[in-house]
Amino acid sequence: MGTKSIEKRIQEEAQCLVQEFHKTGGAPFNPINLVCRAVSNVICAVVFGQRYDYEDADFLRLLDHFNENFKIMSSIWGELYNIFPRLMDILPGPHHQIFRNFEKLRQFIAERIRWHQHHLDPQDPRDFIDCFLIRMEQEKQDPLSHFHTETLVMSTHNLFFGGTETTSTTLRYSFLILMKYPEVAAQVYEEIDHVIGPERPPCLADRKSMPYTDAVIYEIQRFITILPMGLPRAVTRDTPFRGFLLPKGTNVIPLLSSVHGDPTQFKDPASFNPANFLDEEKAFKSSEAFMPFAPGKRICLGAGLARMEIFLFLATILQRFAFQPLVPPAEIDLTPLCTGLGNVPRPFEFRVLPR
Template identity: 85%
Template sequence: MDFSGAITPALLLLCLSCLVLYLNGKSGGRKSGKMPPGPAPLPFVGNLFQLDPKEMHRSLEKLSESYGPIYTIHLGSLPYVVLCGYQAVKEALVDQADDFSGRGDFPVFYRFTRGNGIAFSNGEKWKVLRRFALQTLKNFGMGTSSIEGRIQEEAQFLVQEFKKTGGAPFDPINPVCRAVSNVICAVVFGQRYEYQDANFLTLLDHLNENFKIMSSIWGELYNIFPSLMDLLPGPHHQIFRNFEKLRQFIAEHIRCHQKDLDPDAPRDFIDCFLIRMEQEKQDPLSYFHTETLVMTTHNLFFGGTETTSTTLRYSFLILMKHPEVAARVHQEIDHVIGPGRPPCLADRKHMPYTEAVLCEIQRYISILPMGLPRAVTRDTPFRGFLLPKGTNVIPLLSSVHYDPAQFKDPTAFNPDNFLDENGAFKSSDAFMPFAPGKRICLGAGLARMEIFLFLTTILQHFSLHPTVHPCGDRPDAPMHRPGQCSPPLRIQAPPSLAGGGTHTHR
């Protein structure tokens, strides 16, 4: 007998709501406080029907027009305080950095990490692991000029990969992702991979697939209703299968490192962590154990691969869409660097327009529009409210980058946002691609170096041409959304750069 016709949408919603109530009802209430006002939530589902899960940040920005720069939204049964605009985000994450330094609820990652690693731990564990990671990565050159040669070398490998196409149209994203990933692999694993290495390609496929699913409606719904989504079929389950494969890959590297570890000559981040584990093996309260190493390594690998490679991807798209901008960058490269040597970090201070373009690209795309959720570490007074300890906070970084009080005509792509009246580079406190405060991205310095060196090296050797018409100018056009509008490119080498002249058409 077919009962499908008897299942009405209202009945289905009622059943799901009851299930959500049962699964989430055990979480307990928060301390009383004085939370900011916001839209009235429905039982169980909160404000879900007022949001577009496919573009959550746009919905939250829209709500701020009615409720102001700080308001409360309910995602399922949990309240989140939303910070919108430069002033609100700065006052919280910078001026009250310690109070807003907790990591908020992120179920899609918590199911995998269980609070281990750096990105999703809290309290003393987070502080100890972060201090260790910062010092260790610094020792291996991350964020300093000593890693410059490694990036330059990888950029040349990437150039050779591009040359193999012979100017035919192709999608550059996969080789770019491999190049970026190889830099963090050298620091964490102590080795780089050939671009055709099967295991390496499989690993990056898992990483890219997870990023896409987590950015989709399935990932958003999982973060709102994790217990419910665990029971429902859908592509979100692939996230955890991929995570497990990544965990196995990292665990195998750790086992190999353990076999030939020399405590007097650590080769990479994993070696340093293993040495610290041995030093503290008698301490039952130590945060240095194998599972924490696996998750910390995963955090570094994921963070050091996906966002930088995606930023470079959108750099290509934007430069194709704005050929006049690309022409000026080419001119600056020709004038400052020329054809005879690879770009270096010292060139940046002599290339204000290129630096402005790179910052404007990151502002314009706002690749992590909602950042990662924060939480207050104590009962926190903020703008006349009292946020109870543990309150989840969403810092809308996209609203900072599109704040009209900070950037003229923010919906338009305009490198002049980072140039003064004399054409010199001008920084902005409202430039927050790596999220400000105590939780600023560990790899921010490395990412800045990679974006500059990879892109200038590519543009030194090639020009970029779309094979289809570029996306539209509106900020909600597909190009403005990572994951959309990715035409193949025709990448051509210039016929000559002799004499150091300018080449607008290369």
Template identity: 65%
Template sequence: MLLVLLLGLLLLTLALRARSSQGSRGKLPPGPTPLPLLGNLLQLGSSKMDQRLMELSRRYGPVFTVHLGPRPAVVLSGSAALREALLLQGDAFSGRGAMPTFERFTRGNGIAFSNGPRWHTLRTFTMGALKDMGLGTRSIEERIQEEAAALCKELGQNRDAPFNPQQLLCNAVSNVICAVVFGQRYGYEDPDFKTLLDLLNDNFKLMSSQWGQMYNMFPSVMDWVPGPHQRIFHNFELLRAFIYDQIWKHQKSRKPREPRDFIDCFLDQIDKEKQDPWSHFYMDTLVMTTHNLFFGGTETTSTTLRYGLLILLKYPEVTKKAHEEIDRVVGRDRAPRLDDRENLPYTNAVLHEIQRLISVLPMGLPRATTQDTHFRGYFLPKGTHVIPLLVSAHRDSIQFKDPQCFDPTNFLDDKGAFRPNKAFMPFAPGKRMCLGASLARMEIFLFLTTILQRFKLCPMEKPEDIDLTPQCTGLGNVPPAYELRVLAR
């Protein structure tokens, strides 16, 4: 099917051939020679692109150029190049690159995929509003603890029977961001919310599939090609309808200047700036920003938790040591707190190693240069598409011993104390760092330590037979489906 699709792409796009000259692209880094229109598709494929880019970096170095279809993209590989670009030259690399699967829905609106003054304005406002809603404070920690307790209650109701944890983990994580954005949580048996979470999971999987990758390279052609990728946009519209319904309910029940949640804060700002024709605060922006927070605050963290449990099933000796440390430091009479983190060095190292190994967003979200930029002897014109290959930092053999293997000692010193590593960057460093990074760190720690405190995890096959290979890799690394049993400790 993909071969037919490739041939179709070549025939369809030959008529639209329009290549920019080398001079207009500046002195871009070297890379594999592209084919007309197809670019480096044959070298990159449409699956496991992160691995192919890692292979190319061994040949061309930490900064090189590939062509995604007709579009050149500069790849940053390795922790040194990533930190130099995204931190030391953070302003120049703070633009959002094109990602057609999202652009067709957002049209450059919302906080995640906007640029320029709109992005600066929305980011500043959103950070302030989330802080006002308790993000980064004791109140949000308590909210996560409550949800972790609710999750464990649901896990315990499985009565030792095998189950797939995906729905429960997704619901728990989503409830935390829903409390901040929508001002409410949803029951684990709520059929409408289950459907909504299915849409989020389906889109994350589709955008990480070969179909999603092909769409991002050839959007104008793939718009006309039938296939699973078309479901992405149908799902998006259903998500949009859900968000509109939430906003409508807020408009009917809100008290101006007495915000209960993020939506109320945004509606207050719309009222404040309604006379300004240049305002970035209007309904479509609210819908897209809410979607960005909802999607971003649900999918990557729940995926990390789901992958984390699978890794803990595969390495029972690691899980046993974490159990023992949690019992010794926290006990079983109270819920784990963030304050416990410094006294749980081994458990903390395990959670960091899970994130390093899975690299949930292996290629990050695309960046773009905001100005003409000189980087490592090359000239990158304003608007150059940039791929921050985050997985390359996590596979750095200088920073991590045997980086293909799971080893919590990557984050421990000789005395067993937790040791941070500058190559650890699951949320992408710099000005475009994920807004919910601090929330995600809290959730990963509190959810997993609470589960380990209360349950013994039992695999459905021999640990050595558990395969950690992603189900698909693209936007994210999607873990394989699995079942487990939990036993009360």
């Protein structure tokens, strides 16, 4: 479960994705399904201790449920439900499909947990579920323990949902942005060729020697702000804020899009510009206003994993392929198909040509 073992899993899955891209033979295709399968398989390896074949029927149904829920939650129906949950509970609409999908996902995860319970070796935990089950047994006499079966189901669901949709969507947006700005892609290709070369698989250690690629990835995450409103929080004590008092328990939603679009922090924030994360010497520089994984101590649980995945998947694909859009770069539309919980890119097809 450590950084090194997860890095190896991501590298292996990235090579599987490269093989699938090769199979397209230069024909146009929509990358959404392949990218979702690859990213989700990394989560599967961490949580279930195994990866799934890209054509496995159960695996594909699982991903369909996640994709549909993310789209609905990012639509007007999802927004209305977040604002008026009691009213929307009694009104018909596609938002009810979220709960039907969730029940199917819960059943899938529960089946995997039962399998783990029957094959558990406390001396040799294989994955997240095993580790959780061991902790459950250790704390079963503690009435204040948080380690319960239902918590395990929900934690596993959150790891899947948070770890699959956001990362795969970021990668798809990356493809679009690099096609729209070929001059940016050209510099990334040059850096990959110089630092990694054509044969050796990219590794995390390469990132320190690739400031431009690093800046491009940061700028992609800033520019698209995959979760524009972040996720709800609650203040843990009475909190004075700009002349107002926020009583303990008040829900707070951090508007990440306002920070990423702040002209005092980023030059011309409505434009895509990797220079936002480069200093005068062309070395990488971060920014306190960069917070795609949310602000504060309650940062996204999977932030470290997502950072590894985005770099390793993107570097591995760009090492092997050049992207060819089906329309002129100027006609590529980067505006989201819908904006709610997340910014969902418009469907697109492209060609990947061996470099």
